[in-house]
Amino acid sequence: xxxxxxxxxxxxxxxxxxxxxxxxxxxxxxxxxxxxxxxxxxxxxxxxxxxxxxxxxxxxxxxxxxxxxxxxxxxxxxxxxxxxxxxxxxxxxxxxxxxxxxxxxxxxxxxxxxxxxxxxxxxxxxxxxxxxxxxxxxxxxxxxxxxxxxxxxxxxxxxxxxxxxxxxxxxxxxxxxxxxxxxxxxxxxxxxxxxxxxxxxxxxxxxxxxxxxxxxxxxxxxxxxxxxxxxxxxxxxxxxxxxxxxxxxxxxxxxxxxxxxxxxx
Amino acid sequence: xxxxxxxxxxxxxxxxxxxxxxxxxxxxxxxxxxxxxxxxxxxxxxxxxxxxxxxxxxxxxxxxxxxxxxxxxxxxxxxxxxxxxxxxxxxxxxxxxxxxxxxxxxxxxxxxxxxxxxxxxxxxxxxxxxxxxxxxxxxxxxxxxxxxxxxxxxxxxxxxxx
Numbered sequence: 001x002x003x004x005x006x007x008x009x010x011x012x013x014x015x016x017x018x019x020x021x022x023x024x025x026x027x028x029x030x031x032x033x034x035x036x037x038x039x040x041x042x043x044x045x046x047x048x049x050x051x052x053x054x055x056x057x058x059x060x061x062x063x064x065x066x067x068x069x070x071x072x073x074x075x076x077x078x079x080x081x082x083x084x085x086x087x088x089x090x091x092x093x094x095x096x097x098x099x100x101x102x103x104x105x106x107x108x109x110x111x112x113x114x115x116x117x118x119x120x121x122x123x124x125x126x127x128x129x130x131x132x133x134x135x136x137x138x139x140x141x142x143x144x145x146x147x148x149x150x151x152x153x154x155x156x157x158x159x160x161x162x163x164x165x166x167x168x169x170x171x172x173x174x175x176x177x178x179x180x181x182x183x184x185x186x187x188x189x190x191x192x193x194x195x196x197x198x199x200x201x202x203x204x205x206x207x208x209x210x211x212x213x214x215x216x217x218x219x220x221x222x223x224x225x226x227x228x229x230x231x232x233x234x235x236x237x238x239x240x241x242x243x244x245x246x247x248x249x250x251x252x253x254x255x256x257x258x259x260x261x262x263x264x265x
Numbered sequence: 266x267x268x269x270x271x272x273x274x275x276x277x278x279x280x281x282x283x284x285x286x287x288x289x290x291x292x293x294x295x296x297x298x299x300x301x302x303x304x305x306x307x308x309x310x311x312x313x314x315x316x317x318x319x320x321x322x323x324x325x326x327x328x329x330x331x332x333x334x335x336x337x338x339x340x341x342x343x344x345x346x347x348x349x350x351x352x353x354x355x356x357x358x359x360x361x362x363x364x365x366x367x368x369x370x371x372x373x374x375x376x377x378x379x380x381x382x383x384x385x386x387x388x389x390x391x392x393x394x395x396x397x398x399x400x401x402x403x404x405x406x407x408x409x410x411x412x413x414x415x416x417x418x419x420x421x422x423x424x425x426x427x
Contacts, residue, residue, distance in 0.1 A: 001285045001287075002285065003283055003284060003285050004284045004285050005284045006267075006284040006328055006330035006331075008330070008333070028328075028331070031326065031327065031328070031331070032308065032326060035287075035308075035326050035327070035328070036307060036308045036326060038285075039306070039307070048284070048328075050330075050331060052331075076320075099396075099397070100311070100396040100397025100398075101321060101374070101377070101378070101394055101396065101397055102311065102314055102321045102322050102323045102374065102397045103308070103323070103326075103397060105320040105321060105322050106322050106323075106326070106327065182396070
């Protein structure tokens with residue numbers, strides 16, 4: 001790892017000021033992706049701004065019928081939260097299967113969303129549930145937030161401060177983890193919301209997370225595993241690598257959708 | 266270089282550290298505690314697991330500065346007064362190791378697991394919780410047995426203390 005300057009922010013404003021003052025700073029929000037990337041010298045920020053000690057960015061509260069999760073809340077805290085388990089059990093289960101127990105003690109929801117890894121789990125939940133991402137400058141709907149592989153609508157000096165999830169009458173996530181890395185080769189989040197059935201797919205898309213109109217239409221007609229069994233996904237839009245072809249991933253999307261729907265029951 | 270200060274196994278340790286210094290480097294090279302191992306150095310194998318403020322973390326994937334002011338427990342901090350911790354004793358009793366390289370991380374992960382989930386722990390739960398720890402010798406069977414046995418001993422000690 002190249003040398004970097006560590007700063008611990010005490011408030012959101014302090015973090016924003018430190019981010020703006022440094023030459024090429026990155027937000028350190030747990031570091032379970034950023035630090036391995038820096039160790040491989042794929043990233044070399046001049047400064048890292050640790051936001052995990054900012055009290056306003058931590059914790060889980062019920063808010064306006066939904067849930068507000070501070071951006072610096074760890075995966076373990078989301079997975080173990082009574083509020084999340086009661087209101088959005090699919091989100092709690094998703095958080096409980098990210099990485100491994102040690103990674104879940106450090107990694108945070110804000111860090112995961114801001115990184116927008118195409119194989120990360122959280123983006124599918126944010127998109128399917130219609131979450132709103134709060135930053136130090138504005139609020140961004142999940143629909144507008146994820147703009148491509150590792151790309152988001154965030155400006156360079158913008159910090160994710162919280163995520164607000166509306167309630168859903170049922171939701172579940174199913175993923176097929178890569179046998180070695182355990183990242184999703186295909187992950188499907190299904191949510192029954194006030195706005196209808198919403199389905200988001202991670203791990204498989206060339207441009208990162210995406211909503212799946214075919215699965216949504218089928219589930220709007222009949223919310224059952226059988227209803228999605230015949231729904232196909234165009235492999236042209238999917239990732240292909242040594243771990244699996246686009247056609248293989250297309251099939252995984254259908255299989256994971258069936259499992260997620262079954263888990264909603 | 267700024268000083269980084271943390272409490273390691275009950276003792277205050279204060280050393281100058283670069284921004285990029287990893288917690289595992291601080292513990293091994295700074296504090297001289299070489300029981301914490303670096304296996305893969307890519308956040309996968311878990312040989313470097315220590316407890317920071319009571320939670321198991323991979324010390325190769327945390328900056329020393331992130332742990333500034335924290336309470337850190339390493340494998341060297343488990344035994345007390347010459348008595349092995351029940352988890353250490355169970356690994357010895359059940360042959361939960363062969364080469365021993367992964368063992369410090371396995372034991373720290375196992376203690377964290379029991380602290381969080383209580384006892385008794387069934388085999389499926391133990392195997393799921395070992396997702397972040399890799400052993401290339403044992404095939405895991407005896408590690409799982411050791412953790413199951415130690416979880417019961419630890420629960421017994423907790424009951425006795427109450």
